Amino acid sequence: MSGVAVLGTYDADARHLFGIDLMRYLTAHGHSPSAIVFRTGAAPRPDIPLNRVHALDRHRSVVQVTEFNDPAAVAAIRSLRADLLVYAGGRDLLRDGVLEASRLGCLGGHYGPLPEIRGMGTVEWSVLNDRPIVVAIQRLSRGVDTGDVVLQAPVALRADDTFTTIRERCYFWTKVMLAIATRAVLNESIKPSPQRPEDGRQYYRLHPDVAALATRRLSARLQAYRSHPWAPYSA
Amino acid sequence: MTSQLVTSLRDRVQLRSRLRRLKVLYSNAASAPPPAPKNAVDPARLSDLTKYKPEVPGHAEVFLRDAQGLFEPILDDLTHWDGALAWLLRAQEVTGCGGFSVGYSFAHGWLPAYPETTGYIIPTLWDAFGLRGDDRFRAAALAAADWEIAIQLPCGATRAGYEGDPDGFWSQGLVPAAFNTGQVMQGWNRTFVETGDSRYLDAARRAADFLADCVDERGVFVKGLSPGPLSRTRAYYARAAYGLAWTGVLTNDRRYLDVARRHLDWVIEQLRPNGFVSYASFVATGADDDALTHPLAYVAEGLLETGLLLNESRYIDASRLVAASMMQVCEKRGLFLPATLTRRLTSGDRYSCLPGNAQFACLWLRHGMMNSDWPMVNTGLKMVDWLKGVQSLTSENPGIRGGLAGSWPVDGGYSVFAYLDWTAKFFADSLLLAHAARQRLRES
Numbered sequence: 001m002s003g004v005a006v007l008g009t010y011d012a013d014a015r016h017l018f019g020i021d022l023m024r025y026l027t028a029h030g031h032s033p034s035a036i037v038f039r040t041g042a043a044p045r046p047d048i049p050l051n052r053v054h055a056l057d058r059h060r061s062v063v064q065v066t067e068f069n070d071p072a073a074v075a076a077i078r079s080l081r082a083d084l085l086v087y088a089g090g091r092d093l094l095r096d097g098v099l100e101a102s103r104l105g106c107l108g109g110h111y112g113p114l115p116e117i118r119g120m121g122t123v124e125w126s127v128l129n130d131r132p133i134v135v136a137i138q139r140l141s142r143g144v145d146t147g148d149v150v151l152q153a154p155v156a157l158r159a160d161d162t163f164t165t166i167r168e169r170c171y172f173w174t175k176v177m178l179a180i181a182t183r184a185v186l187n188e189s190i191k192p193s194p195q196r197p198e199d200g201r202q203y204y205r206l207h208p209d210v211a212a213l214a215t216r217r218l219s220a221r222l223q224a225y226r227s228h229p230w231a232p233y234s235a
Numbered sequence: 236m237t238s239q240l241v242t243s244l245r246d247r248v249q250l251r252s253r254l255r256r257l258k259v260l261y262s263n264a265a266s267a268p269p270p271a272p273k274n275a276v277d278p279a280r281l282s283d284l285t286k287y288k289p290e291v292p293g294h295a296e297v298f299l300r301d302a303q304g305l306f307e308p309i310l311d312d313l314t315h316w317d318g319a320l321a322w323l324l325r326a327q328e329v330t331g332c333g334g335f336s337v338g339y340s341f342a343h344g345w346l347p348a349y350p351e352t353t354g355y356i357i358p359t360l361w362d363a364f365g366l367r368g369d370d371r372f373r374a375a376a377l378a379a380a381d382w383e384i385a386i387q388l389p390c391g392a393t394r395a396g397y398e399g400d401p402d403g404f405w406s407q408g409l410v411p412a413a414f415n416t417g418q419v420m421q422g423w424n425r426t427f428v429e430t431g432d433s434r435y436l437d438a439a440r441r442a443a444d445f446l447a448d449c450v451d452e453r454g455v456f457v458k459g460l461s462p463g464p465l466s467r468t469r470a471y472y473a474r475a476a477y478g479l480a481w482t483g484v485l486t487n488d489r490r491y492l493d494v495a496r497r498h499l500d501w502v503i504e505q506l507r508p509n510g511f512v513s514y515a516s517f518v519a520t521g522a523d524d525d526a527l528t529h530p531l532a533y534v535a536e537g538l539l540e541t542g543l544l545l546n547e548s549r550y551i552d553a554s555r556l557v558a559a560s561m562m563q564v565c566e567k568r569g570l571f572l573p574a575t576l577t578r579r580l581t582s583g584d585r586y587s588c589l590p591g592n593a594q595f596a597c598l599w600l601r602h603g604m605m606n607s608d609w610p611m612v613n614t615g616l617k618m619v620d621w622l623k624g625v626q627s628l629t630s631e632n633p634g635i636r637g638g639l640a641g642s643w644p645v646d647g648g649y650s651v652f653a654y655l656d657w658t659a660k661f662f663a664d665s666l667l668l669a670h671a672a673r674q675r676l677r678e679s
Contacts, residue, residue, distance in 0.1 A: 021275065028281035132629070153296035154629070156305035172274035173299055176281065184290035224308030228624045229570050229617040 003034035004182055005080050005102070007068060008088030010038045014048055014062045022088055025179035031186060035080045037063040037073070051076045069095045077101040084185060086178050087140060089171065094140055107150060107181055108140045109174030111167065114152065115200035118145035123166055124214040125203040127221060133157070133166060135173045137181040139192050144202055148192035150181040159225040163218065276302045280646055287341035287652040293632030294341050294652075301644030306624030312673065316666040318628045319659050320363050320372070322637030323356060326656050327375055333382030337397060338641075339634025341652035347399040350386060351412070352657045353379050354393065354419030359660050361429050362667060380426040383419045384438045391445035393419045395461040405463060413449040413459030416442045417475025424481045436485055443482040446475065447494045454501030464517035471515055471530035473502045473537025480541045492545070499541055502534060503553050510560020511578045525575045528591025529649070531557065535598050555606075558598040562614045565595070570617055574642070574649055586647025589639050593622055593661035600668040604675060612672050619669040622662055 004026060010017055017023070017036045026033055035053070048054050048064040051072035055061040063080070065073035074097035077085070085106035087094060099106050112122030113134040119125075126133050132154040138147035155166065155173055184190035206214065225231065280302060289295045300306070326336040326345070334348025335356050360376035363369070388394060388411055395412035396405025420439045427435040449458040456472045476495040483491030505513040505522070513522035515531040535557040542550030564580050565572040572592050573584035599615030602608060625643055630636040639658040641650025 024278045025276075025281055028278040029285050151290060151295070152292075153299070156296070156300040156303070156307070158305060168274055169303070172276075176276065176299060177295060179281065180284075180289040180295055183285065189288075190290045224310060225306065227309040227620060228306050229621045230304075230306070230624075 003082060004031050004084050004086060004186075005035040005037055005077065005082035006033045006086045006088055007037045007077075007092075007094075007098070007106070009041055009090050010036070011040050011042070014045070014054070014056060017062060018056075018060055022086075022175045022178065025176055026086070026182060029179040029183040031179075031182050032059075033086070034059060035061045035063060035082065037065060037068070037077055037080075037085075039065050039067065053079055068092055068098050071097065074098055074101055084182060086182055088178070089174060093144075096142060099140055099142070104185055105139045107137055107178055107185065108147070109170075109178060110136045110138055110145050111170040111174075112136065112145075114138060114145060114149050115195040117203060118200050119202040120204055121206045121211075122203060123163055123170065124206050124211060127217045128210070128214050130217075133170070135170050135177055137174070137177050138195075139185075143197065145200075146195050146197055148194050150185060150190060150192045151177055153177060157222060157225055159222055159228065159231040161218070161222060161225075163215070166218075274303075283646055283651075291341070291632065293627075293630040293635040296630070297627070297635060297640070297645050301625070301640075301646070307627050309620050309623045310628070312619070312666045312670040315623045315626055315628070316663055316670070318626060318637035319639070319663040319666065320637075322654075322659050323359070323656065323663065324371065324375060325633055325637075326659070327379065333378035334386075335379065335656045338650075338653050338655040338658075339632075339638065340401075340654075341645075343401045345634060346401070346653075347397050348382070349397045349656065350383060350393050351415035351418050352655075352660065354383060354415070354422040356656060356660045357422030358425040359663050361425050362664070364429075366667070376422075376426060376429070380422055380435055383422060384434065387419075387438055387441065391441035391443075392416045392459060393442070396463055407462045410462055411445065411459050412461040413446055413456050414461060414469070414472050414475045416446050416459065417472070417478035420446070420478035420482050424478070424485055427485065436482075439478075439482045440486055440488075443479055443486070443488070443491045446479050447491055450494050450498050452497075454497035454499075456498065466514060466516055466519045468514045468519070469530075470502050470505045470512050471533035471537075473499055473541075474533040475537070476502075477537045477540045477544070480544055484544060495541060496545070496547075499538060499550055502538065503549065506553050506556065507578065509580055510557050511576065511580060512557060513578075516575075523578050525577055527575050527649070528561070528572060528588050528595065531561070531576075532591050532594030532598060536594065539598065539601065554598070555602050558595065558602050558611070561595050562599055562611060565618070566614055570614075570621060572618070574647065584648070586649070587643045588647075588649040589622070589625065589641060589643055590655065590658045590661050592618060592643075593639070593658060593665050596622065596665040597661060597668055600665065600672050604668075604672055612676070615665075616669055616672060619665050622665065626662070 023033055050064055053061050053063055063076045078101045082102040084104040085102045087106050087108040112126050113131050114136045117125050123133055134152050134154050137151040138149050141147035155170055284298055329345040330336050330348040332348050335353045337346035337349040339345055357376050357379050360372045364372035390411055392411030393415040395410040420442045423435040423439040449456050451457045476498040479491050480495035512534050515526040515534050535554040538550040539554035572587050573582035574586055574588035575584055576582050596615050596618035599611045603611030603615055626639055627635055634654055638654035639662050641653050641655045645652055
């Protein structure tokens with residue numbers, strides 16, 4: 001089997017996984033996933049075997065794992081012989097076994113301009129550093145957000161935004177951009193740019209007092225959106 | 236008794252649903268601003284996006300911004316105006332000939348130079364030179380005017396379309412086009428006024444000789460019809476008549492003025508009491524067919540400018556009627572101007588034609604300031620601010636940064652996925668008017 005395999009945390013019934021928005025976006029971009037490697041948010045599903053390729057039909061299969069880096073899971077992912085893996089998001093730190101389990105590696109999203117802002121709390125740190133809030137798609141590497149950059153786009157804001165709504169939007173934009181990046185990587189219409197470790201900085205979870213400053217800075221940034229004539233509709 | 240009650244209830248329900256259907260058909264309040272983003276996008280729209288190189292920097296962010304009803308920050312008028320002018324200068328630089336690129340296409344990149352729009356961008360450059368005193372604008376205006384002379388056809392006309400259209404829409408070669416000629420004449424007229432160089436007026440006179448022969452006894456343009464648009468009767472040539480009238484004034488040639496008047500008198504016959512104008516469209520084949528805001532604004536602009544030039548109040552009044560009716564259309568929808576309108580001024584469109592929006596912003600501000608009509612100024616200022624929200628001043632893509640697209644959203648129904656030189660031109664004009672209007676408001 002070849003093509004695109006998606007890695008993610010999903011609780012939906014296996015039959016419905018291919019109808020999830022990311023899969024539909026990938027299909028819209030001409031690359032329907034051939035496999036979905038998933039773990040649930042809780043106990044494993046009893047109806048799907050663990051760490052084995054479970055065919056749904058001739059073209060689609062699923063693999064249930066408890067941990068993506070588990071050697072048995074990696075073996076199952078390798079057996080998919082996917083051209084490209086797409087990591088749908090979450091807090092997993094994917095190790096070499098997974099990252100090298102496909103021909104072209106594994107794409108993943110990040111909410112911050114790369115290479116400058118890596119790590120955690122990156123939306124808040126982008127605001128604190130007076131940088132745009134960006135969704136970046138990278139080819140994941142062993143380091144934290146140090147993979148080759150495939151695509152970046154600043155995320156548009158609204159007058160009534162909060163860090164929560166911005167992160168929700170980033171999550172949505174990431175899914176669309178993963179689909180765009182998948183197509184571009186497979187069609188070779190884009191050349192990912194390598195990052196140098198020294199060009200950026202890794203950030204960590206914010207202290208509440210620093211988070212409060214970020215909130216005030218965000219409010220100041222959103223001032224420029226409040227004079228849009230449609231702002232009352234969004235408030 | 237029960238059956239009578241049931242019958243009466245059924246009749247009422249049927250009547251109500253019929254009335255609701257009629258209301259939808261004839262109501263002005265069809266479309267409204269989009270609701271807050273739901274963080275979802277129709278995958279069918281994404282399929283279209285794949286044809287327009289979404290991996291190129293800037294493309295995806297514009298699509299996603301528009302698809303979710305999000306906007307850019309709103310800054311002061313001249314900051315946005317600087318951005319628009321910088322985009323225009325870039326659009327000229329990329330062609331290397333003096334003409335302005337049609338625009339930046341997501342599919343093809345920068346497009347070739349466009350004679351028609353280069354003509355009417357020239358006055359915008361002279362305005363910029365007047366405001367900033369920056370020689371780059373003067374040089375750009377002269378280069379554009381000289382290029383227009385270099386490509387003027389032997390008959391005096393400007394050609395239809397442009398050379399090298401990657402989509403093959405303009406593949407008919409060097410066809411004389413009356414509308415384009417009238418727009419280029421405005422560029423020459425203004426350049427003559429600014430420089431006193433008779434070469435420009437001579438070129439305009441040759442063009443006027445061609446244009447004056449295109450109008451029949453009824454006042455209809457029957458010759459020089461560009462082969463691109465499907466319509467064969469065109470009221471938006473009012474904007475060409477303005478070029479002709481202006482050359483008539485500058486050369487003191489009565490014939491040009493008479494022909495311009497004859498055409499505009501015919502245009503006024505196409506104007507309906509509700510402000511709709513027949514044949515204000517690129518595709519209308521009948522008088523009742525829908526209008527598009529961009530050519531409808533051409534009509535109102537041609538009437539207004541000629542009215543002011545010749546001191547003809549009926550032309551100005553006609554223009555005001557169009558502007559006022561479109562103001563109602565826009566305000567009733569919560570400041571959303573649909574691209575096309577039926578003769579009853581209804582529309583089911585969920586997209587705007589951005590050049591039309593910018594042109595109407597200019598018309599509202601001009602009529603508003605001429606008559607101290609503050610409601611019209613109010614709508615004009617709001618529309619200018621709305622347009623600022625679709626201009627990215629920070630995109631890393633130079634084809635997007637400072638420019639404006641053809642449609643909102645960018646995948647709407649007019650020149651999709653393209654940033655157009657004429658949107659940038661009319662937006663720049665609207666920003667200067669807004670700047671003046673805000674000053675007037677402060678002083679009032």
